[in-house]
Amino acid sequence: MSKATLGIIISLVSVVVMAGGVWGGQRLIESRGPSVWKWLAVVLIVGSAIAGLLIPVPRLPIVNESVRNLFFHVPMWFGMIMVMFVSIVYSMQYLRRPSARLDILAHEAAKTGILLGVLGLATGSLWARYTWGAWWTPDPRLNAAAVALLIYGAYLVLRGSFRDDQQRARVSAIYNIFAFAAAIPLLFILPRISGNSLHPGQTGNPGFNKYDLDSTMRPVFYAAVIGWILFSFWLTQVSSRLTLLQHQHDDQ
């Protein structure tokens, strides 16, 4: 199988996984009552944290023990991307059929994404300090992450500048979709074409596949990814439920 075919297959699979994840995420966020998945999130995150600190890891030059950050830093970004996608889909649904509920869900999902993004940035910065020797480097991938956070910061500022609820909901949904469509895809493409990134996963750099080759790391990493994604949905559910209740309380 040629490399190109493999690339296409991988892209297709990831699109399907993404769509499924968003669909499932929405179901989970809107679900009610105690659920197995929350216990699963707790078990996976705590388990992956403990295991991540204890299991033997391959000794790589420069990276050394810091490779364990893989179990924290990368899953946080996965969680962020997933919950951002959920936010976009809620915004689209809002435009199709406006309701305060969908607006709250989109907003809270975006806020969860911002939280995970900040965490991801912090863990990444820490990692960079000990491997590259600097807290921040002008690396395309890092810049892309910063831009993504700026966009969502702008989203929050925009929301703050409306007095009318419906107006705020509609316009911020529009900006959410627009900013996503305009900037996010490029953030994936830009590091690839600029071609001089230190960040793993870029051209000329080994992706984490290399570390992953170690079969002891792989299950822990996957568990952490699923755990953090579930955690992001859980957080969104709790915060949106709280906001909904506040709205109901205000209405009375």
Add this chain to the structure above:
Amino acid sequence: MKTVFAALGLSFGLAASAGAQPAKHVVLISIDGFRPDFYREAKWPTPNLQRMAARGTSADGVRGVFPSVTYPSHTTLVTGVAPAQHGIYYNSPFEPDGATGRWYWEESLIKTPTLWDAVRQAGGKTASVSWPVTAGAPIDYNVPEVWSLDKALDRLTPVRQQTTPKGLFEEIEQRATGPLTARDMSSDYVSGDENGSRIAAYLLETYKPTLLTLHVFGVDHAEHQDGRDGEHVRRALATADWVVGNLVEALAKAGIDKETAVIVTGDHGFVDITTTLAPNVWLAQAGLYGAEKGAWKAQFHTSGAAAFLMLKDAKDKKTLADVRRLLAAAPAEQQKLFRVVERAELDRIGADPHAALALAPVLGRGHERRPRRGPHAARPRRHPRLFPRQRPDSDWVYWLRPRLCRRQSAGPDGPARCGSHYGPVAGPAVQPLPEPAARASGAVTAAAPPHHWPCAARGPRAAQLRWGQIAVPPRRARVVSLRPETNLLPVPLLREISTLLAKDFRLEWRQRAALGGLLLYVGSTVFVCFLSFSLRGGQPPAPAWNALFWVILLFAAINAVAKGFMQESPGQRLYYYTLVGPQAIILAKMLYNALLLLGVGLLALFLYTIFLGNPIQDLALFVANLVLGALGFATTLTLVSGIAAKAGGNGATLMAVLGFPVMIPMLLLLIKVSKNALDGLDRGVSQQAIITLLALNVIVAAVSYLLFPFLWRG
């Protein structure tokens, strides 16, 4: 019964002759069934209106709402939004269990703020006489148009009871009109309008309200009876003309004529009919609609000449499909009578959101013309811009009636309506109407499908007022002929875009100071850079030259594009909204901004070359990149400026906050390519970045195109 909304907007600023100062008072008179020929053609008995049209501002038509009947139209006049938003979808609401005969009387049914609300908020006083949908309205001096379902009650008693404040009606009788009976306020006699005018004149002189609204109903009633022309029509029209003259005189007597804008408008026109169509007969024949209460799956709610399909269960796709089949199965000569207006189009024109689809009457070309005869021989010639009714030789030859039923009079202006909702559902679906005299009592309306509204101008007069900018209308009316959005063919869209583009250029030229400011901004920035670098002696290094150039352009772009949406008032935006589709607006705006930014970019390059030298080695690539940059900045910032304009307040700051993150990737690519051009690298090196830029422009433009209608709708 009413139809083509605002057969005309004839507006007359008394103060206009004194100059363009804002008016302190507004008198809004709607003449039900008004048509432009009434003031365009000297043969009509309208000396006041013709004089006003000659001295003030007038138009040959305005865009209406669907259905174009009195209550939705009047509500649109005072809210500036379509029926879908204000909630007055028809004259009488759809009542699934049978029409009781009630109309949309109560102001509380209007879901959006009205002119009266706006005036009250601004601290002004309002008055209203016989305006539709005003029962219980927050109007300071209100004589509403309302009647009772109780047949024992005469038509005046409910009006007397619901006039506010208490005692006002008695005060009017005592000091203005003398004691009034139901006959004195009836549309059967021209004195009904005369008394309405006396009441309005009394309110104007005594209370000097900021806004007075008056509904003149006699002409409509006469046209329902006689057709487009006739002895009764002329008498009613002469009275309507006197009504307007009387109010203008009252303004002079009150001493406020110099500071008052008088607006005379209509709510719909008239067209003659020869055939009627009863689509519910089809439904009954197919078993979808029964005579018993609740025994129906689908039924048409008729309003004017249009019929709206109501499904008992809105999600009942099967019944909808059945109805579509029935409509498609109708004989060809019946199919020619109507056009199916789909939900998407209903959404676009702001009609009742509950209807599954609607039927609109279609021009009856190819039908036999009836010989002119009798009192109808002297009919006005067909006015191509309007949808007048009641002419046997007209293009508009059909109306839709709910079903065969006994007729009974209802409504303030008494067209025959179907009173017994569950009357027998039988008989042929299509019936020729007998002779003109009998036809005259038919509720004949021409609900024009939107793409048949050929002309629009001066439409949102009411809308502009709604935003509190009570201004005397401009002296010169420009009639812009634009076809509203309907089909996917790009040609009307292109025409709209070119018109809007011309408008933007003209606006820019009129506001030369703003353009000059922008150019000066670019010039002075470049000069400051020059001075800063000359301190260090000489030219900046190429990377700095490049980065500075793009930073200057970025900020100039924010300033230039920010003007676009933000300098237009909400009223103006609403005005464009009534004329063209949102897609045309966003495309035209993007195109305009791209051209503007390209001009600014080239100017910046020129100045830059003069002051800071020109190290570019591949000029062609650099300019091509500049074009891409102008396009990219324009596509991105146009929607962002629309968003920022919605937020109001600190628009320019918000624009930078919203726009910069989105533009950073684009800016990085642009800087990279222009650096390549500066260094004269092989073009192949820049190829990938250029393709990405192009793709990005396309994506951003497409997303803006899709999202803008949502933004615009608010």
